[in-house]
Amino acid sequence: MKPKIGIFGLSGCWGEQIAILNCEDQLLDIIGAVDIVDFLGGSSVNDAESRLLVSFVEGSVANAREEAKIRQIRERSDLVVACGSCACFGGVSAMDAPFERPKVIETVYGSNGPIKSWDIGPHRPLSDFVKVDLAIPGCPMETTEFVRAVSALLNGDMPLMPTYPVCLECKMKENECLLVQRGLPCAGPVTMAGCDARCPSHNIACIGCRGPVEEANMASIEQIFGDKELPKEQIKLKLRVFAAPVLDRTEERG
Amino acid sequence: MKILKMAKHDLDFFASVLPAFGEVYAPVQRGKGFVFDKPSAWSEVRMDYTRTILPPKKLLLPPRETTFSFDPDQGFTDNLAEASKPVVLFGVHPYDIYGLNILDRVYAEAKFPDPYYIARRRATVVIGIDFVPDDKHCAGSMNADFVDHGFDIFLSDIGDDYLVLVGTSRGDDIVVKSGCLMQPATEADFAEYKKRSRIRRDSYKTKLELGDLPEILEMEYNSKVWDDFGARCLSCSSCSMVCPTCYCFDVTDETELGNRAGRRIRSWDSCLLRTHALVAGGENFREERSSRVKFRFYHKQRGFVAEYGRPSCVGCGRCVEVCPAEINIITVIETIRGERDGISSSAPASA
Numbered sequence: 001m002k003p004k005i006g007i008f009g010l011s012g013c014w015g016e017q018i019a020i021l022n023c024e025d026q027l028l029d030i031i032g033a034v035d036i037v038d039f040l041g042g043s044s045v046n047d048a049e050s051r052l053l054v055s056f057v058e059g060s061v062a063n064a065r066e067e068a069k070i071r072q073i074r075e076r077s078d079l080v081v082a083c084g085s086c087a088c089f090g091g092v093s094a095m096d097a098p099f100e101r102p103k104v105i106e107t108v109y110g111s112n113g114p115i116k117s118w119d120i121g122p123h124r125p126l127s128d129f130v131k132v133d134l135a136i137p138g139c140p141m142e143t144t145e146f147v148r149a150v151s152a153l154l155n156g157d158m159p160l161m162p163t164y165p166v167c168l169e170c171k172m173k174e175n176e177c178l179l180v181q182r183g184l185p186c187a188g189p190v191t192m193a194g195c196d197a198r199c200p201s202h203n204i205a206c207i208g209c210r211g212p213v214e215e216a217n218m219a220s221i222e223q224i225f226g227d228k229e230l231p232k233e234q235i236k237l238k239l240r241v242f243a244a245p246v247l248d249r250t251e252e253r254g
Numbered sequence: 255m256k257i258l259k260m261a262k263h264d265l266d267f268f269a270s271v272l273p274a275f276g277e278v279y280a281p282v283q284r285g286k287g288f289v290f291d292k293p294s295a296w297s298e299v300r301m302d303y304t305r306t307i308l309p310p311k312k313l314l315l316p317p318r319e320t321t322f323s324f325d326p327d328q329g330f331t332d333n334l335a336e337a338s339k340p341v342v343l344f345g346v347h348p349y350d351i352y353g354l355n356i357l358d359r360v361y362a363e364a365k366f367p368d369p370y371y372i373a374r375r376r377a378t379v380v381i382g383i384d385f386v387p388d389d390k391h392c393a394g395s396m397n398a399d400f401v402d403h404g405f406d407i408f409l410s411d412i413g414d415d416y417l418v419l420v421g422t423s424r425g426d427d428i429v430v431k432s433g434c435l436m437q438p439a440t441e442a443d444f445a446e447y448k449k450r451s452r453i454r455r456d457s458y459k460t461k462l463e464l465g466d467l468p469e470i471l472e473m474e475y476n477s478k479v480w481d482d483f484g485a486r487c488l489s490c491s492s493c494s495m496v497c498p499t500c501y502c503f504d505v506t507d508e509t510e511l512g513n514r515a516g517r518r519i520r521s522w523d524s525c526l527l528r529t530h531a532l533v534a535g536g537e538n539f540r541e542e543r544s545s546r547v548k549f550r551f552y553h554k555q556r557g558f559v560a561e562y563g564r565p566s567c568v569g570c571g572r573c574v575e576v577c578p579a580e581i582n583i584i585t586v587i588e589t590i591r592g593e594r595d596g597i598s599s600s601a602p603a604s605a
Contacts, residue, residue: 163528221488
């Protein structure tokens with residue numbers, strides 16, 4: 001019998017589920033190897049009860065309902081994989097971290113908006129609530145990393161995720177350095193690789209969507225931005241777009 | 255060694271015989287930089303390039319290569335046929351040929367010869383050209399601005415002609431194939447070569463003293479300057495990626511979906527990365543960033559000297575060009591010699 005897996009979306013744009021459906025060349029191999037029994041984004045008939053070998057979960061946890069959902073997913077799954085930067089770090093919707101949510105809502109929708117009654121708290125990564133066995137960051141995650149992860153997990157292995165910054169892959173592709181040679185605000189040196197330097201390869205400075213590398217040297221990169229007459233705070237703001245909770249906690253730790 | 259000459263305006267005729275010896279790679283422009291690539295027309299080839307973003311290492315030791323594939327039924331199949339495809343690498347500067355010669359010492363002549371590197375090196379025709387140094391080149395100081403081996407043909411600019419040094423019998427085959435393009439060189443050509451050789455040697459704007467550097471590095475092992483460099487280093491690994499003599503690699507396996515077949519992949523690695531000296535159990539021999547920066551320069555300028563009799567830096571200036579934090583062969587040697595006061599006045603305080 002094929003192992004059963006589930007694919008779930010919490011608060012996010014469902015981009016990872018679309019990324020999975022976009023694995024067109026591998027879709028037949030994927031469903032040949034596993035039974036996708038619970039996947040609201042791909043099927044209207046789902047089995048919400050069975051035990052699962054792996055659950056792939058995208059999106060952040062934004063309220064009590066989603067917290068209950070992720071705890072229930074964890075309970076029925078041998079392995080939980082956080083897919084995409086929302087699930088891994090909180091993502092774009094966690095950008096407001098230091099501000100009070102009601103104030104943010106008021107600023108955006110006005111004091112008489114109906115939105116105040118919505119049950120939406122701060123957006124937090126899955127790992128704030130449950131044990132996450134594997135994190136595949138990215139906005140969206142790379143389909144190649146998803147397929148590699150499925151294949152490794154089925155072999156009883158953990159896929160090796162990159163721990164090095166985007167620069168390594170960018171140099172391997174022999175791109176001109178956008179930060180050094182062009183003075184563009186590229187977050188590559190402090191951002192986790194794995195995207196094969198997707199944006200710099202199209203002459204677009206890295207926006208840090210895969211989150212900071214573990215030992216991101218923020219003091220030095222701020223200094224370098226300053227030397228290049230780029231606003232120093234820009235690099236931190238860039239990284240906060242996708243991984244604010246992670247950066248804020250690193251700062252608290254000092 | 256045979257020495258001939260060839261008129262510069264005959265270069266495109268000369269180029270037209272090269273595809274008979276392999277797929278031709280030559281320096282072409284990409285953005286504001288240069289790369290070794292397959293030119294779509296010979297007019298794209300830039301004889302005046304400064305340096306390529308990646309060194310020719312990329313063709314002999316690819317950034318990511320499949321060394322073999324495996325299958326539960328068929329065992330494993332190596333990738334040597336792919337590695338043995340003939341290539342002509344045209345327009346290599348002498349310091350980069352020197353870099354290949356250093357890779358030869360490590361990959362071909364050492365205790366464990368590497369079949370993939372050797373296959374590629376054997377299948378690669380190297381045609382060198384000379385160059386005018388810019389302010390980042392320090393090949394003169396590294397004794398890597400002239401090479402006497404490691405190439406098949408070397409072209410030196412002597413005005414209207416190139417002086418053609420034939421380094422191997424394969425180079426001679428190319429000369430024979432190019433027929434009447436090659437003429438005997440004259441006394442006057444040699445005189446012109448010597449004059450230009452002198453001018454080139456004197457035109458280096460960057461000079462570094464290597465003389466007692468291993469000793470000075472020994473003295474400065476516990477110096478605070480390493481902490482300062484460590485505080486600046488981003489561990490981005492750009493310096494290693496672009497270095498013609500960085501040869502560390504990592505090996506990983508990738509399996510296919512739904513079965514146990516797969517590939518073994520070898521990829522460039524860097525000693526600046528935290529995982530380079532991380533071992534099972536979580537112990538890290540170079541946990542501190544400063545110890546990794548230090549390791550890189552001690553390996554190039556001291557360890558390699560002890561083992562192979564010369565530093566493994568060839569003075570190409572690529573690390574000078576790419577390091578966002580300005581930690582490079584020039585700033586490090588000048589700082590460690592006490593001839594320079596750090597990198598910038600506003601360096602972040604060491605952690």
